[in-house]
Amino acid sequence: MFDLTQLVTAGLVIGIRISALLTFTPFPGSPAVPMSVKAGLALAITALLFPVYGHEMPTLQSANVVSLVVSELGIGLLTGLTVTFIFEAAQMAGHVMGMQVGFSLVNIIDPQTQVETPVLSTLHQLLVMLIFLRLDVHHWLLRGVANSFAYLPAGSVRVSGVVMSTLLHGAAGIWLVAIEIAAPVLFATMLADVGLAFIGKASPQFHIMLLGMPVKTILASTVWIAALALWPGRFESYFGRAIEGSEKLLHLAR
DSSP: OOOHHHHHHHHHHHHHHHHHHHHHSHHHHSTTSOHHHHHHHHHHHHHHHHHHHGGGOOOOOTTTHHHHHHHHHHHHHHHHHHHHHHHHHHHHHHHHHHHHHTOTTOEEEOTTTOSEEEHHHHHHHHHHHHHHHHTTHHHHHHHHHHHHHHHSOTTOOOOOHHHHHHHHHHHHHHHHHHHHHHHHHHHHHHHHHHHHHHHHHHOTTSOHHHHHHHHHHHHHHHHHHHHGGGHHHHHHHHHHHHHHHHHHHHHHTO
């Protein structure tokens, strides 16, 4: 017998989970992506998943509407945040490098957040977005959320202390990843500072302040460009660990 309530419930639950993922991930959750595109993509993915998981959805009742919506939003949030942490780490690395090289006062409007951001941070974020798309990480996320319907039924998410502790541990990893990304430039500029200090001590009449900025800028730019060759492999590892972390969070939230 055709049950319109069950049909609407199934579509609503699947749509909320997919929409939450698309909202909380850097792509296509970016403000630069039009809302019509996000809505159309969410609707298309919901239509594809409905024949597979639609019959497994619970009956929607007035008593469990709020808990069901919050639960589905939580799944998208837990999945998207772990990947967002990688983008935040790249942006933080740009902040650290900019302060060391002297670019911290050069700000532009970040297309992702629409706020003023140091130029290196914005450049890092755009480069990581290109790597993200090149590695098809957004496909990994969609497959992960699609598979989550099999082991994480609608409305079954429970955000416990273990889940929050694991999520905060992942957030703390932003600092470590940021330092790993910025390490080559930081090490090179530190050596430049030491070398310039010795030169200034040996020749007090030498204008170290005038020489230091261009030397550090050229050295940092050279090292940074050389380090870019390693970024695809490194970020593939970072994104892989982020996907594993999101799956771990979903399993802990059951």
